[in-house]
Amino acid sequence: MAALTSTLVDICSAGAGRVWLEHCLALPKWAQMAQYRTRYAALQSTLDEVNRRLEEAQDCQLCVLTPDAIRSLQTRWPDRIDALGSLGQAETGWVSLAGDGQSYDVFTVQALRQTLMSLDVLLVPDLQQSSGGRHLQRVLDQLAVPAADMPAVQSYAGGAQAVTALSAHAGQRVMACAQSTEVQAASHAHYLGPFPAPHGLLTEYAVAAVRPHPDQHDPEAQMAWTVACDLARYLCSPSQQARRLALGFAAVS
Numbered sequence: 001m002a003a004l005t006s007t008l009v010d011i012c013s014a015g016a017g018r019v020w021l022e023h024c025l026a027l028p029k030w031a032q033m034a035q036y037r038t039r040y041a042a043l044q045s046t047l048d049e050v051n052r053r054l055e056e057a058q059d060c061q062l063c064v065l066t067p068d069a070i071r072s073l074q075t076r077w078p079d080r081i082d083a084l085g086s087l088g089q090a091e092t093g094w095v096s097l098a099g100d101g102q103s104y105d106v107f108t109v110q111a112l113r114q115t116l117m118s119l120d121v122l123l124v125p126d127l128q129q130s131s132g133g134r135h136l137q138r139v140l141d142q143l144a145v146p147a148a149d150m151p152a153v154q155s156y157a158g159g160a161q162a163v164t165a166l167s168a169h170a171g172q173r174v175m176a177c178a179q180s181t182e183v184q185a186a187s188h189a190h191y192l193g194p195f196p197a198p199h200g201l202l203t204e205y206a207v208a209a210v211r212p213h214p215d216q217h218d219p220e221a222q223m224a225w226t227v228a229c230d231l232a233r234y235l236c237s238p239s240q241q242a243r244r245l246a247l248g249f250a251a252v253s
Contacts, residue, residue, distance in 0.1 A: 015158035017064035042130035061228035085236025088249030119151035180248035
């Protein structure tokens with residue numbers, strides 16, 4: 001449904017937030033309130049982008065990042081960043097093709113090591129820029145799989161892209177590493193489960209609104225910020241916890 005206003009809200013989000021954001025932006029309540037321009041990328045890339053936009057006085061009214069990343073923005077831009085709530089925690093784990101018919105045991109450290117050695121292809125999120133990718137690199141280092149026994153590794157900007165790429169490897173033994181929220185919209189994918197103890201990773205994601213520059217008095221900019229604040233509170237609302245849980249966000253304990 002087309003927006004009935006010219007208000008434009010720019011959103012920068014880590015990839016884990018995409019499934020919930022897209023669901024909410026499609027609801028009539030929000031679709032009629034504003035137009036939305038979204039950018040989804042790995043965590044570090046998203047943080048860098050928000051900083052760049054603030055430095056260059058470019059638009060960004062809403063961001064979805066980890067609490068630590070939002071605190072780093074608040075430290076650098078204390079008068080611009082309002083932290084408005086948490087979406088919950090996304091679990092990093094393993095994904096195969098749905099209906100693959102092959103066995104992929106990832107439930108113990110030794111089983112995961114053997115499964116990795118049996119793969120033809122491993123699809124991974126960016127090992128430097130994404131939170132899941134950085135964690136995966138640490139785990140791979142600790143598993144110490146000999147280079148000769150490692151599968152072909154293909155890297156993507158984020159876990160969602162790695163999951164999408166599974167389709168290109170039908171007939172092979174293939175797994176992807178992704179966060180639980182990055183699998184929900186992929187009907188061709190099957191979430192196998194999390195990293196085994198002690199390597200489990202739950203990453204909390206939070207939402208912040210970005211205030212207009214103090215020198216900016218444009219009514220449209222003020223309206224965009226107001227919509228961003230209202231949207232952020234809805235995204236994090238306790239009334240929406242069941243929906244977030246269904247999309248892969250666990251409650252923060």
